[in-house]
Amino acid sequence: MSFAVPQVPLALASQLAPGGRALMTLGTSSPSWPGLALITKTGEVEAELQAVEFGHRGGVGFDRLFLSTSFRERIATDEGRWIQHSRLVPPADTERAMWLALGHFHPGLVCHFGADGLTIGAPGCGSWMRARPVGHRRWEVTVDGPRDIWAEIHDVAERWRAAGSPHTYRLQMDPAGAQRVTTSCNTLTWSLPDIPRTSGDVQ
Structure with missing residues (x-):
């Protein structure tokens, strides 16, 4: 099974063991250029976003x-x-x-x-x-x-x-749910869309 998500699910990131790593494709409405999120857990959860040639695609049609x-x-x-x-x-x-x-x-x-x-x-x-x-x-x-x-x-x-033609971006994840992609000098930034809720989500 493959998948792509609009942002990193914090519930999954929090389940990483100390020193653990997770990879997931962050999909956009422009599927020709996928991004791969690399999440690591040291003392806290950290993440970066890499541009890759191939990645999973979200089911957008x-x-x-x-x-x-x-x-x-x-x-x-x-x-x-x-x-x-x-x-x-x-x-x-x-x-x-x-x-x-x-x-x-x-x-x-x-x-x-x-x-x-x-x-x-x-x-x-x-x-x-x-x-x-x-x-x-x-x-x-x-x-x-x-x-x-x-x-x-x-x-x-x-x-x-x-912004210095960066190859990777920092991925900042707020505990409240907001996630932002940025360069090291903060000259190029954008916010990731929220993960849509479904009828089965707990409020």
Whole structure:
């Protein structure tokens, strides 16, 4: 069985024995860039969040985990809302911590890793973008839909680089339930969503 959770369940973390460790995938609504929480218990419970290439996926529906065939075909062939030539180079796939942050700051994005260049869609609203190299440090960028995904990528990339291009993040867990991801210098932070309650949860 596999699973992904929106934040670390404190009940599980508290059951660790002294010196114990636990791993779990923290899923977002951008499942293309998973994060792996590493929880350790020394004198107290500590955690960090690592960006990884592969991870479990939360059960959010197939159409939000992968771009449908028709959506991929539309991205590949449509003219889009606008086209521009940019000298901004998109972050590399290996800069996973940046992409992980993107999934939290701008949720709902799904990457088509099999496409030429960079292809990302937002199935929830139908937005998409494709960026293809057309020369040295020159990219042809096509965007469609209400979201400017290209601008979203570079907004987060700039903030990530300003934070020192970290590979991992600290995961702060408040006993009251709030959890926050942050860099060592606190220049790039975001809060994790609460774990949804079910009808069987004790109030």
